[in-house]
Amino acid sequence: MKPIPYGRQHITEADIQAVVETLQSDFLTQGPKVAEFEQAFARYVGAKYAVAVSNGTAALHLCAMALGVNETSRVITTPITFVASANCVRYCGGTVEFADIDPATALIDIAKVRQMVESKPKGYYSGVIPVDFAGNPVNLEQLRELADEHGLWIVEDAAHAPGGFFVDSQGKKQFCGNGRYADMAIFSFHPVKHIATSEGGMITTNDEELYKKLLLYRTHGITRDPELLQENHGGWYMEMQELGYNYRIPDMLCALGITQLARADEGMARRKQIARVYDEAFAGATGIDVLGTNPAALTADGETGHAYHLYVIQVQDRKGLYDFLREHNIFAQVHYIPAHTMPYYRGVGYKKGDFPEAEGYYEACLSLPMYPSLTDEEQQYVIEKVKAFCKA
Numbered sequence: 001m002k003p004i005p006y007g008r009q010h011i012t013e014a015d016i017q018a019v020v021e022t023l024q025s026d027f028l029t030q031g032p033k034v035a036e037f038e039q040a041f042a043r044y045v046g047a048k049y050a051v052a053v054s055n056g057t058a059a060l061h062l063c064a065m066a067l068g069v070n071e072t073s074r075v076i077t078t079p080i081t082f083v084a085s086a087n088c089v090r091y092c093g094g095t096v097e098f099a100d101i102d103p104a105t106a107l108i109d110i111a112k113v114r115q116m117v118e119s120k121p122k123g124y125y126s127g128v129i130p131v132d133f134a135g136n137p138v139n140l141e142q143l144r145e146l147a148d149e150h151g152l153w154i155v156e157d158a159a160h161a162p163g164g165f166f167v168d169s170q171g172k173k174q175f176c177g178n179g180r181y182a183d184m185a186i187f188s189f190h191p192v193k194h195i196a197t198s199e200g201g202m203i204t205t206n207d208e209e210l211y212k213k214l215l216l217y218r219t220h221g222i223t224r225d226p227e228l229l230q231e232n233h234g235g236w237y238m239e240m241q242e243l244g245y246n247y248r249i250p251d252m253l254c255a256l257g258i259t260q261l262a263r264a265d266e267g268m269a270r271r272k273q274i275a276r277v278y279d280e281a282f283a284g285a286t287g288i289d290v291l292g293t294n295p296a297a298l299t300a301d302g303e304t305g306h307a308y309h310l311y312v313i314q315v316q317d318r319k320g321l322y323d324f325l326r327e328h329n330i331f332a333q334v335h336y337i338p339a340h341t342m343p344y345y346r347g348v349g350y351k352k353g354d355f356p357e358a359e360g361y362y363e364a365c366l367s368l369p370m371y372p373s374l375t376d377e378e379q380q381y382v383i384e385k386v387k388a389f390c391k392a
C-alpha cells in the first residue's frame with residue numbers, strides 16, 4: 001500500500017490546462033481570473049461579496065483589521081483550531097480570550113461564550129471567531145442572537161467548511177460563509193482543504209462597507225478609485241489612504257480555484273460517502289468514538305451539512321494508534337494541539353488546565369484519511385488497521 005495521508009489535493013487535467021492558459025496570458029498577478037473566482041465563490045456559498053487573498057491567514061488578518069481590532073480589543077475564539085484563528089487578533093494587538101469546546105462536537109461551546117460575555121459589562125468583548133471545525137458547522141443563528149445582545153461582531157472561520165450548512169430555526173439551510181449571520185467569513189485553499197490553489201484564501205461578506213475596506217487593505221491601502229481619491233493629479237494618480245498589505249493572490253491560482261470550485265459538489269459528495277463508510281464501520285466498535293455532528297447540521301430528512309474536511313475519531317491509546325498506523329503507511333494526523341497550550345500563548349498567560357474539555361479532546365483525537373481521491377480499497381485498509389489496533 002502506498003502512503004495514505006490524512007488529506008490531499010486532487011488535481012485534474014482541466015486544472016493544469018487552466019493554469020497553463022493563464023501563464024500564457026498577459027496577466028501573471030492581477031488579471032480577470034481574480035474577479036471571476038471571487039464571483040463564482042460568492043455564488044457558491046450564497047454571499048454578496050467575496051475577496052480573494054494570498055492565504056487563509058491573510059484573510060483572517062484583513063477581517064481583524066476591517067473590524068478595527070486594536071490594543072483595547074478582546075476577542076473570543078476556540079482553543080481547538082489552527083492557531084491562525086487566534087493569531088489574527090494578536091497581529092492587530094488585541095487580546096485572545098478562549099472559550100472551551102463542547103466535547104460532543106469539539107465546536108466552541110456557545111453556552112460558555114454566553115457565560116463569559118454575561119459576566120462582564122457590555123463592550124468588554126469586541127467579537128467572536130467561531131470555527132466550523134472539521135467541517136462541522138457552528139449554529140451561527142444562536143451565536144448571532146448572543147452577539148446582537150452584546151454588540152459583538154462575528155468572523156466565521158469556515159476554512160474547513162465550504163459547502164457545509166446548518167439548518168436555521170425556520171428549517172432553512174444556511175451555508176457556511178453566506179454572510180447571513182456572521183459579519184465576515186474566511187476560507188483557505190491550502191492543499192489539504194476542499195478547494196486547493198496551493199496557497200490562497202477568500203473572505204465573504206454581505207456588508208458593502210467591510211467589503212470596500214478589505215479591498216483597500218489587500219493592496220497596501222492604495223486606491224485609484226476616482227470616487228475615493230482626496231485629490232487627483234492625473235491618470236497616474238493614486239493614494240495610499242490606510243496602512244495595508246500586499247495580500248493579493250495571483251491570477252494563475254485563481255484560474256486553478258475556478259476549475260477546482262467547479263468540482264466542489266462532486267468532492268463534497270465523495271467526502272460524505274467516505275464518512276458514511278467510516279460511520280458504519282465504527283458503529284458499535286468498542287473503544288472507537290466518532291466525533292459527533294452538530295445536530296443543527298442535520299435536515300429533517302437526514303441530510304447532513306457537515307462538510308467533512310476531517311473525519312475525527314477518539315481512542316484511548318491515541319499515540320499507540322497513530323504510531324501503529326504510520327508503521328502501516330497511514331499518515332493520520334492530530335487536529336489540534338489546543339492553541340492555549342502553545343508556548344506562545346502560554347507566554348501571554350495561558351496554561352495547561354485552563355480549558356479541560358479541549359485538553360481532554362486533544363488527548364484522544366485522531367483524524368483519519370479523508371479526501372475525495374481516497375479509494376474504497378484504501379479506506380477499507382485504514383478501517384481494518386484501526387480496528388485491528390483497537391481490537392474492535
Ligand SMILES: *Cc1c(COP(=O)(O)O)cnc(C)c1O
Binds near residue numbers: 058082159190199201
Ligand atoms: C488552514 C486554516 C487556516 C489558515 O489558512 P492558510 O491558508 O493555511 O493560511 C485558518 N483557519 C483554519 C481553521 C484552518 O484550517
